[in-house]
Amino acid sequence: MTGELVLNPGREKSVLLRHPWIFSGAVQSVKGNPVSGETVDVVTSKGDWLCRAAYSPTSQIRARIWTWSQDEAVDEAYFSKRINTAIVNRQQLGLFKKSDAIRLIHGESDGLPGLVADIYGRVVVIQALSAGIDPWKMEIARILKEQTGAECIVERSDVEVRKLEGLDEFTGVLIGKEPAGEITINEAGLRFGVNVLRGQKTGFYLDQRENRMLAGNLAHGRRVLNCFSYTGGFTIHALAGGAEDVLSIDSSAEAISAARRNMELNDLPANRAIWMEADVFQALRNLRDRAETFDMIILDPPKFAPTAAHAARAARAYKDINLLAFKMLRPGGLLFTFSCSGGVTTELFQKIVAGAAQDANVNARVSHWMTQAADHPVALNFPEGHYLKGLVCEV
Numbered sequence: 001m002t003g004e005l006v007l008n009p010g011r012e013k014s015v016l017l018r019h020p021w022i023f024s025g026a027v028q029s030v031k032g033n034p035v036s037g038e039t040v041d042v043v044t045s046k047g048d049w050l051c052r053a054a055y056s057p058t059s060q061i062r063a064r065i066w067t068w069s070q071d072e073a074v075d076e077a078y079f080s081k082r083i084n085t086a087i088v089n090r091q092q093l094g095l096f097k098k099s100d101a102i103r104l105i106h107g108e109s110d111g112l113p114g115l116v117a118d119i120y121g122r123v124v125v126i127q128a129l130s131a132g133i134d135p136w137k138m139e140i141a142r143i144l145k146e147q148t149g150a151e152c153i154v155e156r157s158d159v160e161v162r163k164l165e166g167l168d169e170f171t172g173v174l175i176g177k178e179p180a181g182e183i184t185i186n187e188a189g190l191r192f193g194v195n196v197l198r199g200q201k202t203g204f205y206l207d208q209r210e211n212r213m214l215a216g217n218l219a220h221g222r223r224v225l226n227c228f229s230y231t232g233g234f235t236i237h238a239l240a241g242g243a244e245d246v247l248s249i250d251s252s253a254e255a256i257s258a259a260r261r262n263m264e265l266n267d268l269p270a271n272r273a274i275w276m277e278a279d280v281f282q283a284l285r286n287l288r289d290r291a292e293t294f295d296m297i298i299l300d301p302p303k304f305a306p307t308a309a310h311a312a313r314a315a316r317a318y319k320d321i322n323l324l325a326f327k328m329l330r331p332g333g334l335l336f337t338f339s340c341s342g343g344v345t346t347e348l349f350q351k352i353v354a355g356a357a358q359d360a361n362v363n364a365r366v367s368h369w370m371t372q373a374a375d376h377p378v379a380l381n382f383p384e385g386h387y388l389k390g391l392v393c394e395v
Contacts, residue, residue: 003040006031006047007044020108024059052070059165064114083105086112103373104118115129120203122149122151128157129157154172155173157170182195199258216237218241221242222333225296232263239263243296246273250277280321284321293329304318310341315344326393330395332395364393366392368390370391371390376388
C-alpha cells in the first residue's frame with residue numbers, strides 16, 4: 001500500500017457505523033500516489049486509523065471498505081476466506097436444493113464491495129463493478145473455480161456503472177472454454193435456458209426465484225398477463241402451475257424466442273401460451289381499450305430509477321402501468337407488481353401502487369410482500385443492498 005485517505009473532521013461517523021462507502025466529499029486529502037483500485041488506509045483528520053479500502057479516484061464513491069480490522073491484509077487469502085464464507089452461507093440456507101443457479105456473491109452484503117458472482121450449473125459468471133475488484137478478478141476467478149468446481153468462469157462487466165469507476169466495459173471468458181449456446185438450469189423442478197454471454201444481468205433474474213414460485217402456486221385456473229416477460233420466468237411457472245393461459249409481452253424478439261424454447265424445455269402446452277412482441281406501455285393501453293380482463297397480472301419492469309434523482313419520473317411510469325393493470329383485473333384477481341429501482345423506496349412504491357388503485361376505482365389489499373431472493377442478502381449496515389420491492393395485491 002502506498003496511499004492514505006484522510007477524512008474531513010467529523011466525517012468518520014459512517015465508517016464507524018460500518019457503512020462500506022466513503023464519498024468524495026468526506027475526503028480531506030490523499031497521501032501518496034494510489035492508483036485506481038489500489039488498497040489504501042483510511043484515517044481520521046487526527047490520524048487515527050479507521051479501515052482499509054479500495055481507492056477509486058474518478059467515482060463519487062471515493063473508496064469502498066474492505067476491512068475494519070487493522071490486522072487483516074487484503075490479499076488472495078482475504079478473498080478466499082470471504083468467498084468461502086458466502087458460499088457456505090448459501091449452503092446452510094438450503095438454497096442449492098431449490099436450484100442449481102444461485103447468486104454466490106452479492107457485493108457489499110457479502111463483504112466484497114463491487115463483486116457479483118452467479119453460478120449456473122458448472123459455469124460461474126462474475127461482474128466486477130468497482131475499481132477495487134478489477135485488479136483482483138483473475139485471482140477471484142481462480143478461487144471460485146477451486147471452491148465451486150466450475151468448468152468455466154465468465155466475466156460480464158458490461159454495465160454502465162463501470163464508467164463511473166473509470167473502467168471500460170468487458171465481456172469474456174476468464175477460465176475454461178466459452179459455453180456453447182445456452183446453459184440449461186433447474187429451478188424448483190422447471191428448466192430454463194440461460195445465455196450467460198448475452199442475457200440480461202448475468203443471464204437470468206435469479207433475484208425473482210421465490211416470487212416466480214409464488215406466482216406458479218397461485219396461477220391455477222387463472223388467465224394470466226405477464227408484462228416485461230423477458231425469457232418467460234413467470235410465464236413458465238404460471239403455466240406449470242395450471243394457468244388457463246398466459247399472454248406474455250416483451251419488446252425483445254430475442255427474449256420471446258428464448259421464452260418459447262423454455263416452454264418447450266418443460267413440455268408445456270403451446271396452446272396455453274400467447275406471445276406478443278410490443279412496447280408494454282402501448283400494449284397495455286391497447287388491451288384496456290379492447291376491454292380485455294385477466295385473473296392475474298405480473299408487472300416486472302426494468303429499472304426506471306437507478307438513483308433517487310430519477311424517482312419522480314419513475315413514479316409516473318410505475319403509476320401508469322399499475323393503473324392500467326388494475327383496470328383490467330377481474331374481481332378476485334391478483335396483481336404481482338415490482339420495482340427494482342434503487343431510487344424508489346418501499347414506502348414510495350406502495351404509495352404509487354395505492355394511488356393507481358384509487359384512480360382505477362378498485363378496492364385492493366396487499367396479500368404478500370415480496371423482495372429479492374435469499375441469495376441476494378441485505379447487510380444491516382448497507383440498506384442500499386435492498387433494491388427489489390414487490391406486492392401481491394388482491395382486488
